Amino acid sequence: MAGHNEASLLRLSSARRRIDAFLDQIDGLATSSFPHDDAKIALETIRLQFVALRTRLNMPPGAAEALIDQTCLHVADQVSDYTEVLGFILRSTNVRNAFELHFALKKLIARTLGPDVKLLISSEWAFVPFTYPMSIEMLPDFVLIGSPAPESGNVLIAPLAGHEIGHSAWRKYELFNEYSAIVAQTVAEELAQHPKIEEALLHQEQLDALGAGIVRDRCGKHAIHQLEEVFCDLFGLYLFGASYLFAYDFLLAPGGYDRNLGYPSDARRMEILWEAAAQIGIHADDAVTRRWNVANCRADARNTASIVDAVTDQIVPKIRDDLFRRLSDLDVRLPDDETISSVLSAFQRGEPHARSASLAEIISAGWRFLRSNDGMAAEGQRKQYKVLGDLMLKSIEVAEYLERSTTDA
């Protein structure tokens, strides 16, 4: 520790103790009873990376103070981020979770992302579902799916997991790299076609000679975020069919509030989904397309929004067609209408479906059953609604059993 001043010594020792406490926490969690090995593997992966991070605190004598401070800050940020992930892993053991979904979701993940990708399902004490899979750098081979605790047993919204698997697919397929050039080019063309908007943006941001580059960069950053979100919606739609539209409606309808430029408006997302559904022959109740609010866009963001939205609209058809072609090539099967009807018939008889069906087909039948019973939210329907949940879970278990017994045979 020679060659460091007192402030450096204090910060480096704090950072080391912070990591040690975090590693102790991992060791404690590792003794939990996990329903699947994936959680244990996640803990070990995180542990090894924090052990490596600790060695980065061994600074050479006379190391720049800025490097010591930035490394300590990095450690604090990493511990903060991964403390949340440890909580997620702990909650993945809770019996509130629908463990029945694990096999079916993992099968979808293996088909679309590869056989080595691991899955953690948990419930969150926040009504922002599925928040983790986008950027867990230490766990690039994991998909983490969390649902809000009050809905953690609600199979009907499981299709939203399709969106989150989509974020992992966006990374896996390296689509940021693939679409960066076309986004940058389309932004440049769109600004060239609307010189008054570009001029207004330069003036508004008080930008100098390189301002045009910054305007392009900001628009491109928003546009590629929007395209990733659209990609994930389309991914969920292809995997889960009409049930994705209903789950989307459940989570976001009727939309509105303030506009976030990293997303197309909720209403526009639904339009894109609706058009794509028609393209691949997915039929749904058009109630999901009605009465979406127009989100409020701040006055200072309207010029940027007009460019970004136009760029997104121009590239969406390519993103959609590329994705559907890729999923078709991967032999990902669209939900089959005949099988959905067969599952629905079983539900109408008050029975689980006794034959093979995909997760998407079972949930789509669930939504049809719910819709044909006026939403199942009346006073006298709570028991019936719970029974529907049980029927779906049992049908998922039956499908798993049938598949495992066929594979084993």
Place this chain on the structure above:
Amino acid sequence: MGARLSKFKIGDLALRSALELERARAGEDYDTAPLRDLADALKQMSMPLLGPTGVASMRPGYFEPLERLYRSHSSEAPNSFDQISAFVGRAIAELDVVASNRKVPDTLPRLVNFCIELHREFVRRPAAEGRFGRSQRSVPVEALVC
């Protein structure tokens, strides 16, 4: 899964590189892999000239942080995209020199600073004092008290 470079990964490589550069400066053994990987990552940030608009570009979201980085290293504001490209190109060349174990350049302190600031720019977060703060609520506090 997960091979692609993210801003976080590049920022992390930059911080690891700063550490290895300091080890090199102190005459200790140092790992050249992060330096080489960072140089490769920086090379991938630029894209070729684009079609009819003829605009040189970087991957969306990468130009603005690099422009800020340039400003913090230079007394003069940049006046062309090429200046920023050249600035990044110099850093790449210097990283390559240290990675090849050829020698430790006189400009090493500047290169260490470049790496630290690259990490700051690419792993940009809210202010550290936010750690004492409460989480954001879906309904803004103003809406509850005003």
